Amino acid sequence: MIRRRNITEITHFILLGFSDFPRIKALLFAVFLVIYVTTLTWNLSIIILIRMDSHLHTPMYFFLSNLFFLDISYVTSTAPKMLSDFFQEQHTITLVGCAVQYFFFAALGLTETCLMTAMAYDRYAAICNPLLYSSIMSPTLCVQMVLGSYMAGLSASLSQLCAILQLHFCGPNVIHHFFCDMPQLLVLSCTDTFFVRLLAAVLIIFYGIINVVVIIVSYGYIIISIMKITTAKGRSKAFNTCASHLTLVSLFYTSGMFVYLCSSSGGSSNFDRFASVFYTVMIPMLNPLIYSLRNKEIKDALKRLQKKGGYC
Template sequence: MITRGNITEITHFILLGFSDFPRIKVVFFVVFLVIYVTTLTWNLSLIILIRMDSQLHTPMYFFLSNLSFIDICYVTSTAPKMLFDFFQEQHTITLVGCAVQYFLCSTMGLSESCLMTAMAYDRYAAICNPLLYSSVMSPKLCVGMVLGSYMAGICASVSQLCAILQLHFCGLNVIHHFFCDMPQLLVLSCTDTFFAQLLLAILAMIFGIINALVVMISYGYIVISIMKITTAKGRSKAFNTCASHLTAVSLFYASGMFVYLRSSSGRSSNFDRFASVFYAMMIPMLNPLIYSLRNREIKGALKRLQKKGRY
C-alpha cells in the first residue's frame, strides 16, 4: 500500500480463487493440474502433427495450429498462478502483475474471437466456392488474417491495459475470482470508471457481437449451399467439413457471453468461478479433441506418423 495524503492506495490484490473450499483444495489442485497439462499436451501435439505432415499444410489446418497456439497461451495466462496459489496462505498479486495477467488473457481471448471468424470464412469459401477455394484462400490472405487477428487482440488489450493503469484503488483489495478480470477491478476502483466501462462495452460489441454475426452469416450461406447438394452423401460430406468448427465456435461464444454477462456486475459467486473455469480452461482443452475426433485427415496423419516411426 502507498499512502498519499489521507488516501491509502492499493498496490496488491488478493485473488480469492477457490479458497472457499479448503477441505478439498488438493482435489481441485489435481483436477486443474490435469486439465492444464492435458491442454498443453493435446494442443502442442496438434501443432507438431500439422507441422510435420505436408498433407495438412492447408488453410484450415494453418488456422487450427494458430488456434492451438492461442489456447496454450490463453490457459497459461491464468492456470499457473491459480495452481501456485493453492499452496499459498496469501494469494496476492501486484497491481502491475494483475494488469499484465489481464492483458495476456484479453489478448488471447480477443485474438481467438477474430480467428474463429477467419475460420468461418475459410469454411464458407470451401463449401460455397469450392472451385475457387485455392485462389481465394491464398497463403498471403491466410497469413494476413492470422496476423490481423493477433494485432486486433493486442491493440484492443493495450487500450484496456492503459485504462486499468489509470485507475486508483484505495478500498477493498479482494478479487473474488481466480484471475484478474476487468469487471472485478472496476468494482474495486475508487476513481471514475466510466471510460473503462465504455471501452469494455465497445470491445464486447466489436469482438463479441459483430464477430458472432459474421460467423452466423457465414454459416447461413453454408447451410443454403449444403441444402442445394442433391445427394445425401454429398450433404453429409459437406457438413462434416464444418461440423467441428461449428461446435467449437458455438461453445466459445455461448460460454463467453454467459461468463461476460454474469461477471458484468463485478460480483463473482462460486458458480461464476466454475463457469469461468469451463471457459478459460476446459474449452482450450476440448478444442483439439473436437477438431480431431471425427477428422479423417488428422487420423490419417497420425497413421502416417506411426508408419514413419516404425521404419
C-alpha cells in the same frame, strides 16, 4: 500501500481463488493440474502433427495450428498462477501484475474471436466457392488474416490496459476470483469507471457482435450451398468440415456470454468462479478433442505417423 492525497492507495491484491474450499483443496489442485497438462499435451501434439504431415499444409490447418497455439497461451495466462496459489499462504498479486495478466488474457481471447471469424470465412470459401478456393485462400491472405487477428486482439487489450492503469484502488483489495478480470477490478475501484465500462462495451460490440454476425452470415451461405448438394454423401462430407468449427464457436461464445452477462455482479460467487473455469480452462482442452474426433484427415495423419514410426 502508498499514501497520496490522504488516500490509501492499493498496490497489491489478494486473489481468493479457491482457498475457501479447504476440504477439497488437494482434489481441486489435482484436477486443474491434470486439465492444464492435458491441454498443453493435446494442443501441442496436434500442432506438431500438422507441421510434420504435408497433407495438412492447407489454409484450414494453418488456422487450426494458430488456434491451438492461442489455446496454449490462453490457458497459461491464468492456470500457472492459479495452481501456484494452492501452496501459498498469501495469494497476492501486484496491481501491475494484475493488469498485465488481464492484458494477456484479454488479448488472447479477443485474438481467438477474430481467428474463429477468419476460419468461418475459410469454410465459406471452401464450400461455396470450391473451384476458386485455392486462389481465394492464398498463403499470403492466410498469413495476413492471422496477423490481423493478433494485431486486433493486442491493440484492443492494450487500450483496456491503459484504461485500467488509470484507475485508483483505495478500498478492499480482495478479488473473489482465481485471476484478474475486468469485472472484479471495476468493483474494487474507488474512482469513476464510466470510461472503462464504455470502452469495454464498445469492444464487446465490435469484437463480439460483429464477429458473431460475420460467422452467422458465413454459415447462412454455407447451409444454402450444402442444401444444393444432391447426394447425401456430399452433404454429409460438407457438413462434417464445418461441424467442429461450429461446435467450437458455440461453446466459446455461449460460455463467454454466460460468464460476463449472466453471472452475478463482479463475478464474486462460487458459481461464477466455477463457471469461469469452463470458459478459461476447459474449452482450450476440449478444442483439439472436438477437431480430432470428427476429423478424418487428422485421423489419417495419425495413421501415417504411426506407420512411419513403425517403419523406422
